[in-house]
Amino acid sequence: MPAFDNMPDMELYQPVQIDDALALAARLADRGWLVGGGQDTYGWIKDRNKRPEALIDLNGIESLRGVRETENGIEIGALTTLTEVATNPIIMERYSLLSKAASVVASPQIRNAGTLAGNVAQDVRCWYYRRGLDCYRAGGNLCYADTPDAQNREHAIFEASRCVAVTPSDTAPALVALEAQMVITSSSGQRVVPAASFFVGPAINIESTTVLRDGEILTAVRIPAKWAGAEFYYEKVADRNVWDFALVSIAGAMRIEGGNIVDSSIVCGAVQCTPRRLTSVERAIQGRPRNEATATMVAGMASQGARPLNQNAYKMPLMDNLVTKLLTA
Numbered sequence: 507m508p509a510f511d512n513m514p515d516m517e518l519y520q521p522v523q524i525d526d527a528l529a530l531a532a533r534l535a536d537r538g539w540l541v542g543g544g545q546d547t548y549g550w551i552k553d554r555n556k557r558p559e560a561l562i563d564l565n566g567i568e569s570l571r572g573v574r575e576t577e578n579g580i581e582i583g584a585l586t587t588l589t590e591v592a593t594n595p596i597i598m599e600r601y602s603l604l605s606k607a608a609s610v611v612a613s614p615q616i617r618n619a620g621t622l623a624g625n626v627a628q629d630v631r632c633w634y635y636r637r638g639l640d641c642y643r644a645g646g647n648l649c650y651a652d653t654p655d656a657q658n659r660e661h662a663i664f665e666a667s668r669c670v671a672v673t674p675s676d677t678a679p680a681l682v683a684l685e686a687q688m689v690i691t692s693s694s695g696q697r698v699v700p701a702a703s704f705f706v707g708p709a710i711n712i713e714s715t716t717v718l719r720d721g722e723i724l725t726a727v728r729i730p731a732k733w734a735g736a737e738f739y740y741e742k743v744a745d746r747n748v749w750d751f752a753l754v755s756i757a758g759a760m761r762i763e764g765g766n767i768v769d770s771s772i773v774c775g776a777v778q779c780t781p782r783r784l785t786s787v788e789r790a791i792q793g794r795p796r797n798e799a800t801a802t803m804v805a806g807m808a809s810q811g812a813r814p815l816n817q818n819a820y821k822m823p824l825m826d827n828l829v830t831k832l833l834t835a
Contacts, residue, residue, distance in 0.1 A: 584623035607680035630671035667709035
């Protein structure tokens with residue numbers, strides 16, 4: 507008699523207070539799995555590649571939702587949906603870079619369910635890893651995507667260390683460009699981490715893409731007033747306008763005074779495991795106008811130092827072209 511392919515047995519907890527969720531996260535540690543919108547979670551479980559003993563469903567905690575003004579900017583609850591981030595009037599008026607990034611995640615249905623925290627904390631999308639192969643990230647001793655015959659068109663061209671998967675988050679480059687602060691809470695207290703330090707590469711931690719530890723919950727994202735009302739540019743290049751993850755994306759914030767760029771923050775997504783800050787480009791354009799001449803001056807600078815794989819060298823001119831568009835749009 508054939509065996510039935512049933513879902514693995516898991517306990518389900520649905521706290522309505524953050525303190526209860528933190529206590530559960532501390533007690534269960536790596537045996538528990540935090541669930542927000544579930545867009546990444548349920549794919550892992552459905553494919554049987556992750557088998558947590560318990561799910562901690564955070565959706566009943568209303569304090570983790572919404573956009574609030576603060577003395578120095580705004581605070582976005584971690585469970586705020588991507589649709590809410592994309593359409594919130596305050597974010598659209600002051601930080602349209604983030605609203606634009608949220609608006610191009612996947613599809614309307616996914617944005618209605620997916621959360622800001624889920625988008626930044628999701629795991630990499632490398633299909634070798636997702637299919638359960640014993641690659642470095644899964645505890646093995648090989649990167650299947652970094653071999654001569656591998657399918658690696660979507661993978662990293664910078665800072666690969668054993669793993670060549672890229673960050674799949676569309677909002678991550680925008681948050682790094684806006685110098686956001688990630689509020690991480692546990693039963694023992696709270697710590698606030700800059701977005702640029704929240705994401706970690708495989709050289710630091712091969713098993714995780716963020717600094718989140720067992721027992722911790724990302725509870726909010728704070729965006730400082732520094733970049734409110736600046737000039738922004740965001741573009742995501744993908745094979746399709748919906749569903750697909752970025753091949754390369756760019757998020758830029760610029761302060762312009764007297765016709766010249768006096769400060770900038772430019773970040774590329776999908777070129778390494780973490781959002782890539784283009785500091786060399788930022789230094790080169792400081793004090794110069796936002797125009798074609800400046801774009802020509804920094805041509806090729808964004809992709810310097812890239813080490814493409816056998817199928818993704820196209821990402822280098824794509825990065826450079828996105829910088830040109832950012833400076834001439």
